[in-house]
Amino acid sequence: MQITxxxxxxxxxxxxxxxxxxxxxxxxxxxxxxxxxxxxFLAKIFQNLTKTGIVRSHRGVKGGFTLDKAPQDLNIRQxxxxxxxxxxxxxxxxxxECCNKAESCAVxxxxxxxxxxxxxxxxSHTIADLIxxxxxxxxxxxx
Numbered sequence: 010m011q012i013t014x015x016x017x018x019x020x021x022x023x024x025x026x027x028x029x030x031x032x033x034x035x036x037x038x039x040x041x042x043x044x045x046x047x048x049x050f051l052a053k054i055f056q057n058l059t060k061t062g063i064v065r066s067h068r069g070v071k072g073g074f075t076l077d078k079a080p081q082d083l084n085i086r087q088x089x090x091x092x093x094x095x096x097x098x099x100x101x102x103x104x105x106e107c108c109n110k111a112e113s114c115a116v117x118x119x120x121x122x123x124x125x126x127x128x129x130x131x132x133s134h135t136i137a138d139l140i141x142x143x144x145x146x147x148x149x150x151x152x
Contacts, residue, residue, distance in 0.1 A: 012089070018046045019054045019092040020085065020136075024143070026064060027080040027136050036073040054092055061091035080140060086131035096131075098124045 021044045029035055037055060041048040055074060058064045065077040076083075090096055098120045101108045108114070 013093060015050070015054050016089045016092050018044065018051060019058060020088050020139070021046070022051060022055065023058065023063065023076065023083070023088055023136055024139055026074060026076040027083075027140055029076075032075065034067045034071060034073040034075055040074070057092050058088070061087075063088060063091050080137035081135050083136045084132050085134050085136075085139075086128055088136070089131060096124075096128065098127070 022040050025040050025043055026035055037052055038048055040046075040055075041051045044051075055064060055066070059066045059074075062077055063083065064074045067073055067075065086096065095103060097103050099117070101114070101117055102121055102124060105112065110117075
């Protein structure tokens, strides 16, 4: 299991928005440049984040994006699933019909436990936590 580029870029983009002054509309080009992400790819990611209400899109010459939820009210699972949909380690967890061994598969049992723990971690950490840790890392690196 590996987090996708889209999920990582989405998380970084949301962090960037959360670090800005409240209400400041941030152009997509600024987010892409700050995160070193291709702007067209980021645009697709931000479409999903907008559809799910995580970010708000502002049209026009001074258009861009703002965070639509407080960083402390937005957890990692919400961001990841806004980008890629429901998160599952293996296909048979949400769909037992995809495999004729799903009901008796020992691997499925382990993956179900692993997925549950992963989702607990994703749900228990917010964008505000990531910003705090980012600042702490910067302090350590600057010593």
